Amino acid sequence: MPPHLCHAALHAAHSFQEVLASTDFVDDADMVLTKFSLAILTAVCPQLGTTPTDDGPDCFFHPDRDLCYLELIFALVRNLVWHPHFLRDGHIDQCTSIIAKSCDFQMHNSYKIYRGHQPHAFYLVGIFLRTTPEELSVTSLSSITEHQWWDMMRKAWYLAVLVFGNTHFVKLLPVLVERTKKYMCSASGSDLKQLINDVDDFMRLARQDRPEQREGVSVAVKELRGKASDTLAKISQ
Numbered sequence: 001m002p003p004h005l006c007h008a009a010l011h012a013a014h015s016f017q018e019v020l021a022s023t024d025f026v027d028d029a030d031m032v033l034t035k036f037s038l039a040i041l042t043a044v045c046p047q048l049g050t051t052p053t054d055d056g057p058d059c060f061f062h063p064d065r066d067l068c069y070l071e072l073i074f075a076l077v078r079n080l081v082w083h084p085h086f087l088r089d090g091h092i093d094q095c096t097s098i099i100a101k102s103c104d105f106q107m108h109n110s111y112k113i114y115r116g117h118q119p120h121a122f123y124l125v126g127i128f129l130r131t132t133p134e135e136l137s138v139t140s141l142s143s144i145t146e147h148q149w150w151d152m153m154r155k156a157w158y159l160a161v162l163v164f165g166n167t168h169f170v171k172l173l174p175v176l177v178e179r180t181k182k183y184m185c186s187a188s189g190s191d192l193k194q195l196i197n198d199v200d201d202f203m204r205l206a207r208q209d210r211p212e213q214r215e216g217v218s219v220a221v222k223e224l225r226g227k228a229s230d231t232l233a234k235i236s237q
Helices: 003-015 017-022 029-044 063-076 080-089 091-097 120-129 146-158 169-186 189-209 211-236
Strands: none
Touching: 003 017, 003 029, 003 063, 017 063, 029 063, 029 080, 029 091, 063 080, 063 091, 063 120, 080 091, 091 120, 120 146, 120 169, 146 169, 146 189, 169 211, 189 211
């Protein structure tokens, strides 16, 4: 299938992500899910017989196409029925293969420039964190280094204000906070200062836009801020 048709099909599936994520598949479920899973993967992987390039519709990494893909997988992975297919069909491998490209941008400590930035790193983290420990041990996630985890985590927080409108973001916060604290040992002083600024920006947005969720968000995120501040103080001594 030509790349533009694959991309159109991907966008169509993306439009129904919430329906697909909440559907309980019963009859012929395995066959249906397998076919759909492979069709999604085909939309983002270079076509057979072609050589991946840095540009063009069939390139290895296409920001808009891959963001659409990651948002869709982020939604579907909430439903455990999809997990065996994502693991078996190569979606986790596909996600790990684009970590470097997704995190390849500069962050600014004193001001933020979101123009041109897209939250690929956040959705990668969200997908990976929804993978169970049992699944983690048998997938390519086990090959992700601590440095890569930390790079994804800090950039996920930097871009958090871009995905705050996603209704499932708040549900991910507790595990995101805990995993960020786990990999904070790899952080430099400048990393920690940036993280504190990003957490403060996120908290300001939460107070303004989601007052009904303010308490739950505040507890988790303030704990992270406190940990980052303490760690920064220690390495600054």
